[in-house]
Structures are given as C-alpha cells and as structure tokens.
Amino acid sequence: MYKNRGVRGFTLIELLVVLAVLALLAGLVGPRVLNQLGGAKSNTALVQIRDLEQAVELFMLDVGRFPSSEEGLNALVVNPGANGWKGPYLRRNQVPKDPWNREYVYRSPGEYGPYDIFSYGADGRLGGEGENAVVGNWN
Numbered sequence: 001m002y003k004n005r006g007v008r009g010f011t012l013i014e015l016l017v018v019l020a021v022l023a024l025l026a027g028l029v030g031p032r033v034l035n036q037l038g039g040a041k042s043n044t045a046l047v048q049i050r051d052l053e054q055a056v057e058l059f060m061l062d063v064g065r066f067p068s069s070e071e072g073l074n075a076l077v078v079n080p081g082a083n084g085w086k087g088p089y090l091r092r093n094q095v096p097k098d099p100w101n102r103e104y105v106y107r108s109p110g111e112y113g114p115y116d117i118f119s120y121g122a123d124g125r126l127g128g129e130g131e132n133a134v135v136g137n138w139n
Contacts, residue, residue, distance in 0.1 A: 041099035045119045045135040048096050052076070052104065052117050053137050055089035062086045066108045066115050073106045073117070098135075100124065112138035 055076045060066050063082045067075035073095045074080075077088040090096075098104055098119035110116030118136030121128055128134070 039131065041122065042131055042133070042135055044099045045121075046139065048098065049104065049117050049119070049135065049137050051090075052095075052106075056115060056117070058089045059085070059087065067106070069107050073104060112136070 052073060056066060056073075059076060062084045064084065065082075067073070067080065071080040075082070075087075076090050077093050077095060079085040079087065095104070100119070100122055102119065102124060105118050105120070106115065108115040116136060116138065118134055118138075120126060121132045121134055123132040125132070126134060
C-alpha cells in the first residue's frame with residue numbers, strides 16, 4: 001500500500017560543507033563590517049565636534065572671548081558669569097558625549113588653534129589608528 005518514494009534529505013557531509021562555507025564568509029566579511037562601524041563612530045565624533053565649534057564661535061561673538069579651559073564646554077550651556085552671554089548655545093542644553101560615551105576634551109588656548117576640541121577615540125588614549133585615533137577640530 002505505502003510506497004517508499006525515496007525522499008532524499010541532506011546528508012551530514014553536505015550540511016557540514018554549507019556550515020564551513022558560511023563560517024568562511026563570516027570570517028571574511030565580519031571584520032570589514034566592524035571596521036565600517038568604527039569608522040562611522042569617528043565620523044559621528046567629527047560632526048559633533050563641528051557643532052561644538054559653531055557653538056564656541058557664537059559664544060566668542062557674544063562674549064568677546066573663547067571659553068577658558070577651566071570653564072570648558074559647559075560654558076556653552078550654563079553662563080560662567082560672562083558679560084554678553086546669550087546662550088545656551090547648544091540645541092539640547094547639554095554638552096554631548098562622544099560616540100564612546102566619554103566627555104569631549106576642550107583646551108583654550110589650544111595646541112592647534114585658539115582652542116582644541118577632541119575625543120581620544122575608541123580606546124580613550126592619545127594616538128592610535130582607525131577608530132582608536134584621536135578625532136579633533138584640527139583633523
């Protein structure tokens with residue numbers, strides 16, 4: 001009554017070959033995707049630094065000087081007691097953190113200009129390459 005129709009499935013060898021090919025592809029593509037993600041964070045930091053630069057320039061136009069290193073970027077959202085201050089100069093009334101959830105560093109006078117704004121990158125240290133590189137307003 002019942003006939004064996006010879007329904008054929010995948011053999012264990014075929015499944016192992018497919019898994020090996022998928023693992024090989026993941027090994028080749030995975031690092032490239034992670035590098036792109038790191039590059040995106042560096043680009044985000046650069047965009048945020050440009051926004052902070054604009055806010056510092058507005059502060060300077062109103063007050064007649066750049067915020068000091070002691071006042072820092074917080075002077076863009078809270079009046080440091082400066083005459084002519086018309087802030088807050090940032091949209092959300094808070095200084096953003098870098099994409100790695102650390103504070104941006106602000107120095108005035110700066111090493112590369114009247115002021116420096118920078119992030120130490122993914123590793124949080126000076127130097128480095130790729131996503132570990134320092135991202136600053138001089139880049």
